[in-house]
Amino acid sequence: MSETSDTTIPVTVLTGYLGAGKTTLLNRILSENHGKKFAVVINEFGELGVDNDLVIDADEEVFEMNNGCICCTVRGDLVRILGGLMKRRGRFDGIIVETTGLANPAPVAQTFFMDEDVKRATRLDAIVTVVDAKNLLARLEDSKEAEEQIAFADVIVLNKMDLVTEDEAAEVERRIKAINPYAEIRRATKSDVPVDAVIGRDAFKLERILEREPDFLESDEHEHNDDVLSMSFEVERPIDPELFNAWIGGLLQSKGQDLLRTKGILHYQGEDRRFAFQAVHMIADGDFIGPWKEGDPRKSKIVFIGRNLNRPQLRRGFEGCVAG
Template structure:
């Protein structure tokens, strides 16, 4: 099977510095070739073959927000890129600052052609250190973008005081305790900290998230919560699938991200599970080590989550 091309979704609220960061990535001396798909609001259509002053190819989608009208455009552009797959080291999709990144991420699960040739590498969210706390008060999208992130770039440090930066960092961790945070001044961050990370790959969840086991619950003003659950009872796969399917169908609009490492009865490999809203994916990962305690863990990040109900449901999946 050919190697899948890694796709990085770059998001962040208006003015967080996405374009500046993208320019650093495109002009850096990393020796790799990336295709870039940029989505901005605007009526002006720009030719898909627009090339900027770098070796990268840039495709613009202008007829609407990527999270609503142009998933078809995204699939078409990526399908076109796949025809010369050997020449690309990766694809970067920059969403408009108003976008919820979930539908972009879901594209890599729902379209079979895209899924067969690409893999979602990471959702990278830029956060403006000076204005983020204000944005949270008036824009739920700002919180959503942080909640979905695998990696967060806390940007514009030169414009904020150390106290402001500390407050923003604390707020980020309260929304999404599981993302890796990097700090930057003008989006100047090494490409290898953002690209080719396998951060959306469940094989890396345990490495990236040492506190994945911690049972904790964080809330903020939008009722956005992260809930971690664990059980040392082995799970029945059919029970878990029925339960999580029901949860995602009935509450998926409020559940932004789900990640889990599960111990199924009768299986020597751990099962990795993840979902973006209602769209779920999973696979068997590395075997459990000899003597290792087989603990199933699952994390939900979303709005108005009912912790006791989720806990009871998860525990009812025991074999």
């Protein structure tokens, strides 16, 4: 399933706080002469008009899956709309979903894990978060959603660069990287990023995410406990799949609400292919992807982005999965 067939239609999710420049970016993507046609799913209460042939009104309808898991929320409107769009096929090359400023991105991402029709017909290309360089730090102080939008991002457009000094920009980038070191940051003014920086990224694909070696910030400075942070762990020796499943299953069950995203590339004992694992809150998915590259060290790596992460406990847990 990670070897996505080309018949699936890529979906780009645009998130960002109110006034950050989401709709400006959307209109820029749509107006640029790239010869591509997009279907656009917007919220009824959008700030600006959107100029496109195929615009669908969405009512961000989130519901809990009936499986006893409280963070297992899905965007029912997307299931419906993507399902409908698939049946008209051939009239567009991609789908762009714009979320409201206050939206938590988890239900959107989970929709791509949970619904079999959505999974069959589309693939999540990237979650693109537009942030306002001038106001981001203040937003992070007062809004859980702003933090989550960064935690979920594959690409972050750091917008309104004309309003900040280089020092301020560097500080904002440092904050972003502390939350999510794996997102690619693109500086912009008036959302002026090249379209190919945000569309056709295949960024949600694990291979891509983990190939990027982030300049990881092992920040020892004081952070509030409920701040979103990321932690990554590596082991050299092969992993026992059963031990790993038992550990990660239990961890996601008990800490799933705090774990926004979990991603891993694993070297299973006796297996020549890499195992890719990812989860959004408690919902996990995993599959074998291509073989290890010749000469590359076979090591397993796992990344957590979330709140209240306990570094020693996570490290011990992961190291406990090594095959005996």
